[in-house]
Amino acid sequence: xxxxxxxxxxxxxxxxxxxxxxxxxxxxxxxxxxxxxxxxxxxxxxxxxxxxxxxxxxxxxxxxxxxxxxxxxxxxxxxxxxxxxxxxxxxxxxxxxxxxxxxxxxxxxxxxxxxxxxxxxxxxxxxxxxxxxxxxxxxxxxxxxxxxxxxxxxxxxxxxxxxxxxxxxxxxxxxxxxxxxxxxxxxxxxxxxxxxxxxxxxxxxxxxxxxxxxxxxxxxxxxxxxxxxxxxxxxxxxxxxxxxxxxxxxxxxxxxxxxxxxxxxxxxxxxxxxxxxxxxxxxxxxxxxxxxxxxxxxxxxxxxxxxxxxxxxxxxxxxxxxxxxxxxxxxxxxxxxxxxxxxxxxxxxxxxxxxxxxxxx
Amino acid sequence: xxxxxxxxxxxxxxxxxxxxxxxxxxxxxxxxxxxxxxxxxxxxxxxxxxxxxxxxxxxxxxxxxxxxxxxxxxxxxxxxxxxxxxxxxxxxxxxxxxxxxxxxxxxxxxxxxxxxxxxxxxxxxxxxxxxxxxxxxxxxxxxxxxxxxxxxxxxxxxxxxxxxxxxxxxxxxxxxxxxxxxxxxxxxxxxxxxxxxxxxxxxxxxxxxxxxxxxxxxxxxxxxxxxxxxxxxxxxxxxxxxxxxxxxxxxxxxxxxxxxxxxxxxxxxxxxxxxxxxxxxxxxxxxxxxxxxxxxxxxxxxxxxxxxxxxxxxxxxxxxxxxxxxxxxxxxxxxxxxxxxxxxxxxxxxxxxxxxxxxxxxxxxxxxxxxxxxxxxxxxxxxxxxxxxxxxxxxxxxxxxxxxxxxxxxxxxxxxxxxxxxxxxxxxxxxxxxxxxxxx
Numbered sequence: 106x107x108x109x110x111x112x113x114x115x116x117x118x119x120x121x122x123x124x125x126x127x128x129x130x131x132x133x134x135x136x137x138x139x140x141x142x143x144x145x146x147x148x149x150x151x152x153x154x155x156x157x158x159x160x161x162x163x164x165x166x167x168x169x170x171x172x173x174x175x176x177x178x179x180x181x182x183x184x185x186x187x188x189x190x191x192x193x194x195x196x197x198x199x200x201x202x203x204x205x206x207x208x209x210x211x212x213x214x215x216x217x218x219x220x221x222x223x224x225x226x227x228x229x230x231x232x233x234x235x236x237x238x239x240x241x242x243x244x245x246x247x248x249x250x251x252x253x254x255x256x257x258x259x260x261x262x263x264x265x266x267x268x269x270x271x272x273x274x275x276x277x278x279x280x281x282x283x284x285x286x287x288x289x290x291x292x293x294x295x296x297x298x299x300x301x302x303x304x305x306x307x308x309x310x311x312x313x314x315x316x317x318x319x320x321x322x323x324x325x326x327x328x329x330x331x332x333x334x335x336x337x338x339x340x341x342x343x344x345x346x347x348x349x350x351x352x353x354x355x356x357x358x359x360x361x362x363x364x365x366x367x368x369x370x371x372x373x374x375x376x377x378x379x380x381x382x383x384x385x386x387x388x389x390x391x392x393x394x395x396x397x398x399x400x401x402x403x404x405x406x407x408x409x410x411x412x413x414x415x416x417x418x419x420x421x422x423x424x425x426x427x428x429x430x431x432x433x434x435x436x437x438x439x440x441x442x443x444x445x446x447x448x449x450x451x452x453x454x455x456x457x458x459x460x461x462x463x464x465x466x
Numbered sequence: 467x468x469x470x471x472x473x474x475x476x477x478x479x480x481x482x483x484x485x486x487x488x489x490x491x492x493x494x495x496x497x498x499x500x501x502x503x504x505x506x507x508x509x510x511x512x513x514x515x516x517x518x519x520x521x522x523x524x525x526x527x528x529x530x531x532x533x534x535x536x537x538x539x540x541x542x543x544x545x546x547x548x549x550x551x552x553x554x555x556x557x558x559x560x561x562x563x564x565x566x567x568x569x570x571x572x573x574x575x576x577x578x579x580x581x582x583x584x585x586x587x588x589x590x591x592x593x594x595x596x597x598x599x600x601x602x603x604x605x606x607x608x609x610x611x612x613x614x615x616x617x618x619x620x621x622x623x624x625x626x627x628x629x630x631x632x633x634x635x636x637x638x639x640x641x642x643x644x645x646x647x648x649x650x651x652x653x654x655x656x657x658x659x660x661x662x663x664x665x666x667x668x669x670x671x672x673x674x675x676x677x678x679x680x681x682x683x684x685x686x687x688x689x690x691x692x693x694x695x696x697x698x699x700x701x702x703x704x705x706x707x708x709x710x711x712x713x714x715x716x717x718x719x720x721x722x723x724x725x726x727x728x729x730x731x732x733x734x735x736x737x738x739x740x741x742x743x744x745x746x747x748x749x750x751x752x753x754x755x756x757x758x759x760x761x762x763x764x765x766x767x768x769x770x771x772x773x774x775x776x777x778x779x780x781x782x783x784x785x786x787x788x789x790x791x792x793x794x795x796x797x798x799x800x801x802x803x804x805x806x807x808x809x810x811x812x813x814x815x816x817x818x819x820x821x822x823x824x825x826x827x828x829x830x831x832x833x834x835x836x837x838x839x840x841x842x843x844x845x846x847x848x849x850x851x852x853x854x855x856x857x858x859x860x861x862x863x864x865x866x867x868x869x870x871x872x873x874x875x876x877x878x879x880x881x882x883x884x885x886x887x888x889x890x891x892x893x894x895x896x897x898x899x900x901x902x903x904x905x906x
Contacts, residue, residue, distance in 0.1 A: 353748075
């Protein structure tokens, strides 16, 4: 379910991200700043006249010193706006956050739901891995390819559970030895080993032990799943990280160098991100525009994947035409931009500016 | 075109070439031909010399150029493998490489020899190769010291093939190499010209293995000292040791005579190059707070968190639990600023790289990490292992590079970079020691 390097991610997000809502303030600050600027020299005014447009003097320069209708000095207002933007606190040191953090407890239900979803996919992966084992004993290479794709596609649906199972995950992925593991490497096992063997013409029967081991490992995964802990904000972050990893490792072809099954893997990753999103919907509701944004991108991706799928199978990345490929790359990139807003919308703690060096401030 | 036509055509070209090649500077060779246009050509050359292209870095001396030299704007790194079957061929190629590199760094008129032959210079820069701050730094990989050329005994003891660190995704065809050329200049065409000329010089003996172009971010202040930014938008190089501090360089960069090193390595340095892909699209989706916490600095000012200006001491002693600057922040792990870690510091001389797109349509950009150090194990590797704990590691993937040894410079005319490992003039500080056994 994971890429090799992502194992090394002990939670990419530390604490809350900076709160949204400051954007409007920036605009105000810029407008105000330009209106009040006391005809700032850009150092070129004395230069050759043909160099760039002439600078129009600010007619308000030196006249407007207060925020209209108040006694607030304009300079101080500007500073305050900047402080709000930078630190989410005003000049008096008070918090000015306009978004209420969500209690981490409210993530318990979404995480529980996700685990139930993941359990379903582990069950399917076990059944399909068993079927793969049977195909390796009796079937054709084409049948083995399809069986591998089914089992691996199931497994990739676990998506957001990445990095929670440590060594077991490495065995299942078979990526512990790096992207170009050698067949003699004892760590070259799992889905990767089977992919290599099936697509590079190894005798199918010689791969059977790896399929048996895969089934046993998936059963261990099923057993371990209920006990894993996912932190609230970490869970919210996983939605887009699954898709980022698919983009980096699967669409690039890096982690599926023999089957080129990057589209299949990405479709599974998107499905898993969608599940994360669905479980978080009650929390997202009414907070910014994140929900409809994500919804619309996922809708587009669903449509695209459906159009790519023929006879229950996705094309390999090497079979895709330029137009299909551009659309897939582009939709994934668009979806990522929207999905990234999920964790920033679901703050669990208010932002605190770092204390100053030596305790000033 | 008939042979006769072709000959006439070349004749006309000869006249034009002669006019353009009127020489100032080092090693000028001027073809015979019409001198009618000479004054204007000389004027043009003078103009070139007077302007920004005139900066010249010494090639000969004790330490190689391009190490302490302030970073030029443009760079190319080319790793080469030696394919010559005989030691003498390798020696000749390295000599030619060094001589040609030296001549290019000093600038000079483009020579034309025989009008029937391909010109000895591609002519990319016109009739006069202006120096343009060009440096060519020549370094050698561990693989050169295997059994092929009888160099095993001369291998610098700290030189080995760069290992894969925990989070590396090294691609073999972007790693290592017998010889590394670091070509830096203020303008791109100077770098491209130099690379082309040097590859031509060594063709057939040294064959290209990998290459990567680099560029420097523009200095945008607010002060002349302010560090430039890397492709994550953060200032990079704030805590770099000062290259003008000769005593510090003796402690951190240069290999000292003795100290278990073969004599020829004195005055050289170990060069670490790492091609570090930066997943910039991923990074651009990270919240500002998280970005600054991963780095440990404010993005705009470059000040350590809680500080106000770039060069402020982050005072980790006042923040032992990472409340202000997280313990996993890049700056904290890279340089903990303790007495015990002082001699682990490295001299960095990095460039940005930007080389197109990956299969998924993401930008293939990153950092061409370059560091010089006296002892790779004590310095670079110690830092690198500490950095495995940084959270920024999730946004980068080292994909290539290698370890190299950049020996001392050519001692004078006739000497060449690397002669010392064959027992040449620079084997012992310029003294001539022709026998291999004196090397170790």
